[in-house]
Amino acid sequence: MKRLESYDDLRKLRNETREKISSYSDPKNAANRVIIRVGMGTSGIASGATQVLEFFREALRKRNIDAEVLMSGDMGYSYAEPTVQVTRPGTPPLVFGDVDTHRADEIIEKYIRQGEPVDGVIPVDYLTIEEI
Amino acid sequence: MDKKIKQLRLVLRNCGFIDPENIDEAIARDAYLSMGKVITEMHPAEAIKIVKESGLRGRGGGGFPTGLKWEFACNNKADRKYVVCNADEGDPGAFMDRSVLEGDPHSVIEAMAICAYCIGAGEGLIYIRAEYPLAIKRLKTAIAQAREYGLLGKNILGTGFSFDIELRYGAGAFVCGEETALIHSMEGLRGEPTVKPPFPAESGYHGKPTNVNNVETLACIPVIFSKGADWFSKIGTERSKGTKVFALAGKVNNVGLVEVPMGTSLREVIFEIGGGINNDRKFKAVQTGGPSGGCLTEEHLDTPIDFDNLIEAGSMMGSGGMIVMDEDDCMVSVAKFYLDFTVEESCGKCAPCRIGNKRLYELLDHICKGKGDMADLDRLRNMSEVIKDTALCGLGQTSPNPVLSTLDNFYDEYLAHVMDKKCPAGQCRGLMEFFIIEENCVGCTACARVCPVNAIAGERKEPHKINKGICIKCGACMEKCKFDAIIIQ
Numbered sequence: 188m189k190r191l192e193s194y195d196d197l198r199k200l201r202n203e204t205r206e207k208i209s210s211y212s213d214p215k216n217a218a219n220r221v222i223i224r225v226g227m228g229t230s231g232i233a234s235g236a237t238q239v240l241e242f243f244r245e246a247l248r249k250r251n252i253d254a255e256v257l258m259s260g261d262m263g264y265s266y267a268e269p270t271v272q273v274t275r276p277g278t279p280p281l282v283f284g285d286v287d288t289h290r291a292d293e294i295i296e297k298y299i300r301q302g303e304p305v306d307g308v309i310p311v312d313y314l315t316i317e318e319i
Numbered sequence: 320m321d322k323k324i325k326q327l328r329l330v331l332r333n334c335g336f337i338d339p340e341n342i343d344e345a346i347a348r349d350a351y352l353s354m355g356k357v358i359t360e361m362h363p364a365e366a367i368k369i370v371k372e373s374g375l376r377g378r379g380g381g382g383f384p385t386g387l388k389w390e391f392a393c394n395n396k397a398d399r400k401y402v403v404c405n406a407d408e409g410d411p412g413a414f415m416d417r418s419v420l421e422g423d424p425h426s427v428i429e430a431m432a433i434c435a436y437c438i439g440a441g442e443g444l445i446y447i448r449a450e451y452p453l454a455i456k457r458l459k460t461a462i463a464q465a466r467e468y469g470l471l472g473k474n475i476l477g478t479g480f481s482f483d484i485e486l487r488y489g490a491g492a493f494v495c496g497e498e499t500a501l502i503h504s505m506e507g508l509r510g511e512p513t514v515k516p517p518f519p520a521e522s523g524y525h526g527k528p529t530n531v532n533n534v535e536t537l538a539c540i541p542v543i544f545s546k547g548a549d550w551f552s553k554i555g556t557e558r559s560k561g562t563k564v565f566a567l568a569g570k571v572n573n574v575g576l577v578e579v580p581m582g583t584s585l586r587e588v589i590f591e592i593g594g595g596i597n598n599d600r601k602f603k604a605v606q607t608g609g610p611s612g613g614c615l616t617e618e619h620l621d622t623p624i625d626f627d628n629l630i631e632a633g634s635m636m637g638s639g640g641m642i643v644m645d646e647d648d649c650m651v652s653v654a655k656f657y658l659d660f661t662v663e664e665s666c667g668k669c670a671p672c673r674i675g676n677k678r679l680y681e682l683l684d685h686i687c688k689g690k691g692d693m694a695d696l697d698r699l700r701n702m703s704e705v706i707k708d709t710a711l712c713g714l715g716q717t718s719p720n721p722v723l724s725t726l727d728n729f730y731d732e733y734l735a736h737v738m739d740k741k742c743p744a745g746q747c748r749g750l751m752e753f754f755i756i757e758e759n760c761v762g763c764t765a766c767a768r769v770c771p772v773n774a775i776a777g778e779r780k781e782p783h784k785i786n787k788g789i790c791i792k793c794g795a796c797m798e799k800c801k802f803d804a805i806i807i808q
Contacts (some may be wrong), residue, residue: 190468192469194478205347258340259339264575313326
C-alpha cells in the first residue's frame with residue numbers, strides 16, 4: 188500500500204477503488220459479474236457461514252462460473268443466518284437467508300446459472316443514506 | 320420517505336456491504352473522506368459546532384449531547400488528551416456495537432480521529448471486551464491498514480495532525496461501561512466508578528482530559544460531516560436526532576439488528592420490522608434499556624421512541640437492547656432476572672448498590688416462591704427509591720428500574736403472587752402445584768419411578784397421587800408422563 192500524502196491522494200484513491208469495487212459493494216446497484224458476499228459476523232459464523240463461504244468458492248471454481256466470493260460483517264438478519272448476498276450481472280443484489288451448503292447449491296444452479304427464483308429471499312426493508 | 324419502509328441504515332450503512340478486512344472497500348464507500356475534509360479544511364471549533372448542530376446525543380444510554388462533550392474536552396487545556404471509544408457492550412441481549420465493529424470498523428476509527436482533531440488529542444484508546452475476539456481481530460486489521468495508508472499515525476494526509484489508536488481489553492465487567500470505571504480499568508486499577516465531577520473531560524485517563532464516546536455514537540460522526548448537520552438533524556424527533564440501532568431479541572419472529580429513525584413507534588419496530596410475536600402468542604411487554612431500563616406494555620406501543628419519551632414511560636433508551644416478552648413470561652421473574660444480573664455485576668463500592676440490590680433480589684425471590692406478602696411490595700418500592708437516590712454511579716442509580724417499572728405496569732401480577740399465591744404466566748415453579756388427572760392416568764408407574772423424592776404413590780394400573788407435602792415441583796413426572804395425566808395449576 189502506498190502512503191497517502193494529502194486529502195487529494197485520499198480522494199483519488201476513493202475514486203479508483205470506487206471504480207474497481209463499487210460495482211459489487213453497492214447494495215442497490217447492479218454489478219457486471221456474479222458477486223457473492225457471505226455475512227461473516229459472529230452470528231453468521233456461529234451458524235455455519237464459514238462452510239458456506241468455502242462451499243461457494245469450491246463449487247463456483249469447479250463449475251467454471253466466473254464469480255467473486257467475498258465476506259462482510261453481519262447484515263443484521265440474525266433470525267436467518269447464514270445470510271448471503273448474491274448479485275447477478277445486470278440485476279440488483281438479493282439477500283438469501285438460512286443458506287446452508289444445500290441451499291447454496293440450489294442458488295448456484297437455479298439463480299446464478301439460470302436466473303430462476305429461489306426461496307428464502309429477504310426483502311430490502313431499509314433505506315440507505317444516499318436515498319434520503 | 321416511503322411509508323412502508325421503516326428502517327434507515329445510517330450507523331449500519333456499510334455493515335454487510337463491505338469486507339471489513341479490506342480497507343479499499345471501505346474507502347470506496349467514502350470512509351475517511353469526512354476525516355480528510357475536517358483535518359484539512361476545518362478549524363476544530365468549526366467542526367465541533369457542526370456536531371453540536373447535528374443534535375447527536377450519546378448512544379451508550381445517557382443521551383448526553385455529543386458536541387457539548389467534545390467542547391468541554393476541547394476547552395480544557397492540557398499537554399495530552401485522549402479519545403476513548405467505549406466498546407464495552409454489556410447489556411444482556413445487546414450486540415449492536417459488536418456488529419458495527421465486526422462489519423465496519425473504519426467508521427469508528429475515522430470518527431475517533433475526527434474527535435481527536437477537534438479536542439486536540441493525539442492518542443486514542445478503544446476499550447473493548449475480550450469476549451469479542453472477532454471484533455478485536457477486525458479492529459486490529461483495520462488499524463494496521465489505516466496506518467499503512469497513513470490515515471493513522473504521524474502527519475496524517477500531510478496536515479501535521481498526528482493520531483494513533485491502541486486497544487485496551489476489558490474482562491467483561493458490566494460496570495466498566497460507566498466512563499469513570501472504564502478509565503480506571505484502562506489505567507490498570509479496579510474497575511470502580513468515582514464521583515463526577517470531575518468529569519473525564521477535565522480529568523480522565525491518567526488525569527488528562529478524556530473524551531469517551533460509545534461505538535454507535537462515533538459511527539454517526541462521519542455521516543454528519545459528509546451529509547451535513549442539517550441533513551442529520553432532519554432525521555428523528557425534536558430532541559432526539561438521527562437513528563437508533565436496536566438489537567431485537569426475545570419472543571419476536573425476526574430477531575436481529577434494526578435501525579430506525581428516532582420517533583419510530585415500538586409497534587412499528589416489533590410488529591412490522593420484527594414480524595410480530597413468535598407462535599402467534601400475545602404481546603405482553605418489551606424491555607428496553609437493559610438492566611437500567613424498564614418494561615413497557617401494550618399501552619406504550621404507539622409511543623415514538625426517543626430519549627425523553629422512553630424515560631417518561633418509565634424505561635430508557637439504554638444502549639439499544641430490546642427484548643420482547645409474550646404472555647408466557649412472568650414479569651416478577653423478569654425483574655428478578657435483571658436484579659440477579661445487577662447483583663452479580665455490582666462493583667461493591669457503595670452500600671446502596673452492594674447491599675440494597677441484594678435485598679431487592681431476595682425480596683423478589685421470596686415473592687416468586689410464594690412467601691411474599693403485601694408489606695413486601697411496599698418494601699420493594701421503598702428500597703428501590705432509596706437505591707435510586709443514593710447509589711454512586713449509573714449502575715446503582717438505575718438498577719431498581721426493572722422493579723419499579725414492573726410494579727407500575729404489572730402490579731396485578733405482583734398481587735397474584737403475594738395474595739393468591741399464583742403465577743399467572745405459569746413460570747414460578749414455587750407457586751405451582753402438580754396434579755394427576757385420574758381419568759388419564761393408566762397407572763404405568765413411570766412418574767413414581769422418576770420422582771426424585773418419592774412423592775408419588777399408587778398401585779400398578781391404578782390412578783396415582785402426588786403427595787403435595789413432599790413434592791419439590793421439579794416437573795420430572797410431567798415430562799415423563801406419556802398420557803398427559805399430569806398438569807400444573
